[in-house]
Amino acid sequence: xxxxxxxxxxxxxxxxxxxxxxxxxxxxxxxxxxxxxxxxxxxxxxxxxxxxxxxxxxxxxxxxxxxxxxxxxxxxxxxxxxxxxxxxxxxxxxxxxxxxxxxxxxxxxxxxxxxxxxxxxxxxxxxxxxxxxxxxxxxxxxxxxxxxxxxxxxxxxxxxxxxxxxxxxxxxxxxxxxxxxxxxxxxxxxxxxxxxxxxxxxxxxxxxxxxxxxxxxxxxxxxxxxxxxxxxxxxxxxxxxxxxxxxxxxxxxxxxxxxxxxxxxxxxxxxxxxxxxxxxxxxxxxxxxxxxxxxxxxxxxxxxxxxxxxxxxxxxxxxxxxxxxxxxxxxxxxxxxxxxxxxxxxxxxxxxxxxxxxxxxxxxxxxxxxxxxxxxxxxxxxxxxxxxxxxx
Amino acid sequence: xxxxxxxxxxxxxxxxxxxxxxxxxxxxxxxxxxxxxxxxxxxxxxxxxxxxxxxxxxxxxxxxxxxxxxxxxxxxxxxxxxxxxxxxxxxxxxxxxxxxxxxxxxxxxxxxxxxxxxxxxxxxxxxxxxxxxxxxxxxxxxxxxxxxxxxxxxxxxxxxxxxxxxxxxxxxxxxxxxxxxxxxxxxxxxxxxxxxxxxxxxxxxxxxxxxxxxxxxxxxxxxxxxxxxxxxxxxxxxxxxxxxxxxxxxxxxxxxxxxxxxxxxxxxxxxxxxxxxxxxxxxxxxxxxxxxxxxxxxxxxxxxxxxxxxxxxxxxxxxxxxxxxxxxxxxxxxxxxxxxxxxxxxxxxxxxxxxxxxxxxxxxxxxxxxxxxxxxxxxxxxxxxxxxxxxxxxxxxxxxxxxxxx
Numbered sequence: 056x057x058x059x060x061x062x063x064x065x066x067x068x069x070x071x072x073x074x075x076x077x078x079x080x081x082x083x084x085x086x087x088x089x090x091x092x093x094x095x096x097x098x099x100x101x102x103x104x105x106x107x108x109x110x111x112x113x114x115x116x117x118x119x120x121x122x123x124x125x126x127x128x129x130x131x132x133x134x135x136x137x138x139x140x141x142x143x144x145x146x147x148x149x150x151x152x153x154x155x156x157x158x159x160x161x162x163x164x165x166x167x168x169x170x171x172x173x174x175x176x177x178x179x180x181x182x183x184x185x186x187x188x189x190x191x192x193x194x195x196x197x198x199x200x201x202x203x204x205x206x207x208x209x210x211x212x213x214x215x216x217x218x219x220x221x222x223x224x225x226x227x228x229x230x231x232x233x234x235x236x237x238x239x240x241x242x243x244x245x246x247x248x249x250x251x252x253x254x255x256x257x258x259x260x261x262x263x264x265x266x267x268x269x270x271x272x273x274x275x276x277x278x279x280x281x282x283x284x285x286x287x288x289x290x291x292x293x294x295x296x297x298x299x300x301x302x303x304x305x306x307x308x309x310x311x312x313x314x315x316x317x318x319x320x321x322x323x324x325x326x327x328x329x330x331x332x333x334x335x336x337x338x339x340x341x342x343x344x345x346x347x348x349x350x351x352x353x354x355x356x357x358x359x360x361x362x363x364x365x366x367x368x369x370x371x372x373x374x375x376x377x378x379x380x381x382x383x384x385x386x387x388x389x390x391x392x393x394x395x396x397x398x399x400x401x402x403x404x405x406x407x408x409x410x411x412x413x414x415x416x417x418x419x420x421x422x423x424x425x426x427x428x429x430x431x432x433x434x435x436x437x438x439x440x441x442x443x444x445x446x447x
Numbered sequence: 448x449x450x451x452x453x454x455x456x457x458x459x460x461x462x463x464x465x466x467x468x469x470x471x472x473x474x475x476x477x478x479x480x481x482x483x484x485x486x487x488x489x490x491x492x493x494x495x496x497x498x499x500x501x502x503x504x505x506x507x508x509x510x511x512x513x514x515x516x517x518x519x520x521x522x523x524x525x526x527x528x529x530x531x532x533x534x535x536x537x538x539x540x541x542x543x544x545x546x547x548x549x550x551x552x553x554x555x556x557x558x559x560x561x562x563x564x565x566x567x568x569x570x571x572x573x574x575x576x577x578x579x580x581x582x583x584x585x586x587x588x589x590x591x592x593x594x595x596x597x598x599x600x601x602x603x604x605x606x607x608x609x610x611x612x613x614x615x616x617x618x619x620x621x622x623x624x625x626x627x628x629x630x631x632x633x634x635x636x637x638x639x640x641x642x643x644x645x646x647x648x649x650x651x652x653x654x655x656x657x658x659x660x661x662x663x664x665x666x667x668x669x670x671x672x673x674x675x676x677x678x679x680x681x682x683x684x685x686x687x688x689x690x691x692x693x694x695x696x697x698x699x700x701x702x703x704x705x706x707x708x709x710x711x712x713x714x715x716x717x718x719x720x721x722x723x724x725x726x727x728x729x730x731x732x733x734x735x736x737x738x739x740x741x742x743x744x745x746x747x748x749x750x751x752x753x754x755x756x757x758x759x760x761x762x763x764x765x766x767x768x769x770x771x772x773x774x775x776x777x778x779x780x781x782x783x784x785x786x787x788x789x790x791x792x793x794x795x796x797x798x799x800x801x802x803x804x805x806x807x808x809x810x811x812x813x814x815x816x817x818x819x820x821x822x823x824x825x826x827x828x829x830x831x832x833x834x835x836x837x838x839x840x841x842x843x844x845x846x847x848x849x850x851x852x853x
Binding site for chain 2: 102103162163166167170171172173174175176177178180181182183184185187188189192193375379382383386417418420421423424425427428431432435
């Protein structure tokens, strides 16, 4: 391994690392939102809700249809969008997802509650397959649609400089600029006085002029590029910043709901001990419904933001990989533990972008499973988990 | 006498496979032959997964991974030796050798997956097996020597139908005989109660790992046959939904019932072909409208709700309840056109034209959910086919039962 290390490190460009880490955090925010749904449902029902990824998928489709309704169809050339449109889409996705989550719980999971956990798990797998393949029959699937990017008014980006370029490089740009400007001006003047000639067709006499203009421009560009790459800067898209901010707000609301309301306390009680909570007068059914409402709504918010602000294409398998990765995130943080899900989600995002940064982007999807297996073998309770994994 | 019987049954099995092989070759075309081969492979896969899930009580949902390991091992070596290097070994002995090699490779993979099962149970084990399957698929997809995401092609085609049948029969025989031995009873003991069986001196770890090794070895052998039958394998042949199909077969037949797995595998391999073969009056593939599908789903939901109600109430004799169920199902079938007519005004649904063959995975999914809601133990539950049952069916006296108690 020690001999391998220099080879592995040689191909890495550490200047792009900060940007990749920031991207990882933004990616992780979405995973965290989905992971919260997994972890909350697992907390109260001890059930891996395999259909959660499909709820997420349906959230993206809801956002798509609402965007059509708002006048941003595939063929429309509407350009004036505003935050209001995004908010409408967000609330629509959250509402529809909450509804779907409740329906799934009521008709598929509740009748299974007295059966073995494996039976519930198979039901969950069945619902997930039904939504994937049944959805493929009825929802626009091929070619995979994507939400018109004009819906999103925040498509710009900003550059955040962490370490500036060295003074010598900046001086080189300063030195190259006047030379390039004079050479260009001389050539432009020549062209202006000879209207028959253009940059690509000049007489023999003017060729040195043209070449000088070209060479100085190349020198200037090289110097500028050197300045751009020698510093460390982070390009942040406003859309991703909004995703991160919205996720934070939603998580704060969730924390309030769970920690400081009566229902939240009941939910924690059910999660702690299902039967005792029922004996203490907690309406377990309504608490489970409440859990599905919140978890699914969070997934819907994540799906809408992923589909709108990042512009991912949507298919009925849209939720498959994010769902699995978010599940891994929940396990990583300790399933059943709400801060753990957020931590796990962010770590999963970081792990994925780090793998991509190291040049193994083709394995980015496999890293989730590797993390999962390692966590389950070394620390099955997860990082923050107090939840005990069933052991022999 | 016992060994004589054993030997005779083995000879009969091999000869039987040869006879069926020649019958199939004489009476069916290539297309039907392929379906039969795939059905036999699915029987092997379902019975071997049943050993892990049903008999040992673990929950593995990544069985396609072992299938894939076997297929790629055999396919890669065969291609290298026969296609690339130009050797010409006798095909059948070579294929048998490849089957053993693929089984060894897959059982190694099974051992690796079986290890986490020492620490994990239930849904956690499920997700690890699923993850393991995906890792294998992604690694294969990114290995150019194995054809990458395109395909591993130019595998020499060796297509003995009798060998696929023999593999299925062997798999069934191994599993059936296993649970009749003292060693096999430990598998059942682990399923029923791990703590109690370990207190009784059962090596729980050993049993679980053995189950994984045997189960994955048969899946790998099936993979070797598939690779040589098709001559071309792609990573998507072994995607997650294949694992789910195999799981559906095991669950539908009844987790723990070998008979159930066999019948479910045959039924579920035949179903998509039946759907694809459905023709309308003009001889084109049958097309279903969106309204019919939605109406059908509504009827399924209604029937399930009513049957579930009666099931939970548990009143009346089994016979009268059976009649009620049949009545509900018939009523639901009669209501289907009514709902279709009610939904007809929805233009976008009515205009939708869906080929019956596309409904395959939807039907599998509905089967899984409905089965779990109404009969989580599967169609055959823990029951096995037995000759005494057949004798009883034809009015014979009740012989000693060989069925394993649930």
